[in-house]
Amino acid sequence: MKDEYVHLFVRRPVKRAPIINRGYYARWVALRKLLLQFLKSERHNNDNIQTKKQILSLGAGFDTTYFQLVNEGIAPHLYVEVDFKEVTSKKAALVERYSLLRDKVGPEASISIERGEVLSDHYKLLSADIRDIQKLDSIIGLAHLDPSLPTFIIAECVLIYLDPDSTHAIVGWAAKKFSTAVFFLYEQIHPDDAFGEQMIKNLESRGCPLLGIHATPSLQSKQKLFVDHGWQRAVAWDMLQIYNEFIEIQEKHRIERLELFDEFEEWYMMQEHYCVACAINDAEGLFRDFGFSKDPHISSQSQKLHPLQIKE
Numbered sequence: 001m002k003d004e005y006v007h008l009f010v011r012r013p014v015k016r017a018p019i020i021n022r023g024y025y026a027r028w029v030a031l032r033k034l035l036l037q038f039l040k041s042e043r044h045n046n047d048n049i050q051t052k053k054q055i056l057s058l059g060a061g062f063d064t065t066y067f068q069l070v071n072e073g074i075a076p077h078l079y080v081e082v083d084f085k086e087v088t089s090k091k092a093a094l095v096e097r098y099s100l101l102r103d104k105v106g107p108e109a110s111i112s113i114e115r116g117e118v119l120s121d122h123y124k125l126l127s128a129d130i131r132d133i134q135k136l137d138s139i140i141g142l143a144h145l146d147p148s149l150p151t152f153i154i155a156e157c158v159l160i161y162l163d164p165d166s167t168h169a170i171v172g173w174a175a176k177k178f179s180t181a182v183f184f185l186y187e188q189i190h191p192d193d194a195f196g197e198q199m200i201k202n203l204e205s206r207g208c209p210l211l212g213i214h215a216t217p218s219l220q221s222k223q224k225l226f227v228d229h230g231w232q233r234a235v236a237w238d239m240l241q242i243y244n245e246f247i248e249i250q251e252k253h254r255i256e257r258l259e260l261f262d263e264f265e266e267w268y269m270m271q272e273h274y275c276v277a278c279a280i281n282d283a284e285g286l287f288r289d290f291g292f293s294k295d296p297h298i299s300s301q302s303q304k305l306h307p308l309q310i311k312e
Ligand SMILES: C[S@@+](CC[C@H](N)C(=O)[O-])C[C@H]1O[C@@H](n2cnc3c(N)ncnc32)[C@H](O)[C@@H]1O
Pocket: 058, 059, 060, 061, 062, 063, 082, 083, 084, 087, 128, 129, 130, 131, 155, 156, 157, 158, 161
């Protein structure tokens, strides 16, 4: 995938195995597809005024999506990133240092490495421990987020590292705050088979225990997490399904030729241990058809698969 910014965040590039790169690619496509759908969704009014949109990225790390969207001319009205200060300070320093990034946040941006902040009209980088709900709430004011605007919340490989009570609180807080919103979650599942146990051990040995994985070990439990904490509907897919059914065949042919591998058993297992969950609050009927559409070349059946679950 194209990312003209990620090299600025990497000190020593490491060449990963093809199987890992293909996994990253699938993850990138999954987020991209849903994000673009969100950015394109419009309120059904006749005034021809484009609906303002917001993105809130929790535990954003060194993610470069904001810079990519600006580059493509499709950035939302407001993009807010939150992480620990140790991370946001480093990100703020990189934004200050590299004009490629600084140009994208705009000339009016105020950057504080000490506070780990970048504040500009359309981009805010703020430090917070997202387990602190009061602090998370104050971010709304600090970042000038408007809870009435359509909001896409990203939590990519973040909530699974938190204790389940914190995850419940964050998911419930977001459901209550944002009435027209999509919550995008990407993280691990299936801790209880041999692959899952090894995955947990590997991350634990690197000091990153998956504190939340036993509370939501399956696709069903990820969906339940959201509907139990205030979201109108939710759906989860594993990454094997996303790769097999929702990525266009032509595109798969392209990337499969870039790096070859033959560890298919491992590929299937790896992809089955990661998932995307997507929760929706749709006060305005903006997201009626939201979700992945099936590649028509794969099956001629209905375009929309897996209608989002409606809470009873
Ligand atoms: C595995 S990284 C993922 C980064 C990014 N979302 C991505 O997908 O590239 C997890 C990130 O979550 C952040 N994080 C973890 N717990 C957090 C917390 N309690 N409050 C704020 N950020 C947190 C970490 O600092 C780290 O940047």
